[in-house]
Amino acid sequence: MxxxxxxxxxxxxxxxxxxxxxxxxxxxxxxxxxxxxxxxxxxxxxxxxxxxxxxxxxxxxxxxKANRELRMISDSGAMLHLDGQDGMGQRLSVEATALGIERAQRHGLALVALRRAGHVGRIGAYAEQACAAGLVSIHFVNVAGSRLVAPFGSAGRAISTAPVAIGVPHGDGDDFVLDFATSYVAEGKALVAGTGGKPLPADALITGEGERTADPRALYGPTLDTDVPDPCAGAGALRTMGDHKGSGLALACELLAGALTGNGTNGPADHPFGNGMFSILVRPASLDDLGGFAREVAEYVAYVRDLPPEAGVDRVRIPGDPERERLARRRASGxxxxxxxxxxxxxxxxxxxxxxxxxxxxxx
Structure with missing residues (x-):
């Protein structure tokens, strides 16, 4: 194509x-x-x-819905509970993360529970936002009303793609940013593959009959041929990454970002569509009584990067390196x-x- x-x-x-x-x-x-x-x-x-x-x-x-503001459900200082009122997820998440940053800088720690946000996009962006403020952060996300993923050992849908992001500041934007969906591939990667992009791994999905497949039609069914394919239209599902370990982490995202925030899980009840995000933000200085955090991070990252690469790999990278390399390349070439x-x-x-x-x- x-x-x-x-x-x-x-x-x-x-x-x-x-x-x-x-x-x-x-x-x-x-x-x-x-x-x-x-x-x-x-x-x-x-x-x-x-x-x-x-x-x-x-x-x-x-x-x-356009132009929805965050609604404060509760505010106990270091803990915020926010409702996105079905608004645009990226705008709401940027603002919720900014509130979390302000509270973590004031209290040393902040917990931010966000519910009913529209699609929040790439979760690593909010880890990067926290890193830019010098904070460590962990973000768990679920998507209510989006049964797309089969738990390990199942051919039935019961989980959203349930991403996780972790950010550790390292200075000058060279941060540790781990960002991944707990599904084998993100739903959007199946959409990209189905619209002429990079093919999926051979066992990324499972059919309704329980057979592993790379065919995005297992997820989208006949809607793959329409302008806006529907990932709920197929009889199959995405699989979790890492077999039982990835499945356990995905279920944890449903419980933390879905049940704990009030966003709703992808269980037997049909909840309205919306992203939930449970974020933990930490000011390192609050725990760094020895004054060695930044040095330890820098030395360890350098040590890992300097390890001898395995055959066929040019060099060892940390999470965040591939994204920064692609960013520089694509900005220059298109x-x-x-x-x-x-x-x-x-x-x-x-x-x-x-x-x-x-x-x-x-x-x-």
């Missing part, structure tokens, strides 16, 4: 304009548009620009976007009277 190399900044401007036309005020549209392009630049295409088609549909249908995705974005722009914004998107 091929791909196009698009100018990242101009593409972010176009996505922002699409979201504004769909009702988002300018600041909210810019946060979301920039987040989508940044996710793709860092190699997380599943949470990147491909999502604009779904956001456009959700905003038009009212499934996700953002590769599968042709069907680029065509879908162009079609939306056309329907919204933004066809003139398509000029000069291509690099080179």
């Amino acid at each position: 091929g791909e196009r190399l698009l100018h990242p900044g101009r593409l972010a401007d176009l996505l922002t304009a699409i979201l504004e036309a769909d009702g988002c005020e300018t600041r909210e549209a810019r946060i979301v548009g920039d987040h989508l392009v940044d996710a793709s630049l860092r190699g997380h295409d599943s949470h990147g620009v491909i999502r604009i088609m779904r956001y456009h549909q959700w905003l038009r249908s009212g499934r996700v 953002l590769p976007v599968p042709s069907p995705v680029a065509e879908g974005i162009a079609a939306i722009a056309g329907t919204l009277g933004l066809a003139g914004r398509l000029a000069d998107l291509d690099m080179g």
Whole structure:
């Protein structure tokens, strides 16, 4: 199907304009548009620009609502409970993380429980936000109303993709940022594969009959051929990563980010769609009585990076390195976007009277 190399900044401007036309005020549209392009630049295409088609549909249908503010449910100083009121997830998560940062800097520790946010996107962005403020952070996420993943040993759906992110500051943006879905692959990666992108591993999904497969149709069914494939339409499911260990972590995300926040789990009750995020933020100085935290992190990261690589690997990397390398490369050479995705974005722009914004998107 091929791909196009698009100018990242101009593409972010176009996505922002699409979201504004769909009702988002300018600041909210810019946060979301920039987040989508940044996710793709860092190699997380599943949470990147491909999502604009779904956001456009959700905003038009009212499934996700523009310009919703965080509602404070409870505030006990170091612990905040927030309701996103079904708004745009990236805007709400940026603001919730900023509140957590302020409280952690004041109290040494903050717990932030966020419920009913729209799709919050790449979770590592919020770990990076905390790292930029010098804080360690852990983020557990679930997606209520999104049964996509089969627990280990099962062919039935009972879990969302349930991502986890951990950030440890290392200075100058060279931070340890671990960010992964607890499903074998993120749902968006199945969407990318189904729309002409990188194929999935041979056993990333399971059919309704219990057979492992790489075919995204197990997840999307016949809707894979539509403009906005529905991941709930197939008879199969995504599998968890790491067999029973990954499955256990995924279930923990449902319990922490779903049950504890009040967002709802993907059990027998049908909860409205929405992301829950349970975040822990720590100011290292509160625990660093010996004054060695920054030095220990730096020495250990350097030690790991300097280890001899295994055969076929050029060098050892820490979590966050691959994303930073792709970011630099794609900023310089252009953002590769599968042709069907680029065509879908162009079609939306056309329907919204933004066809003139398509000029000069291509690099080179």
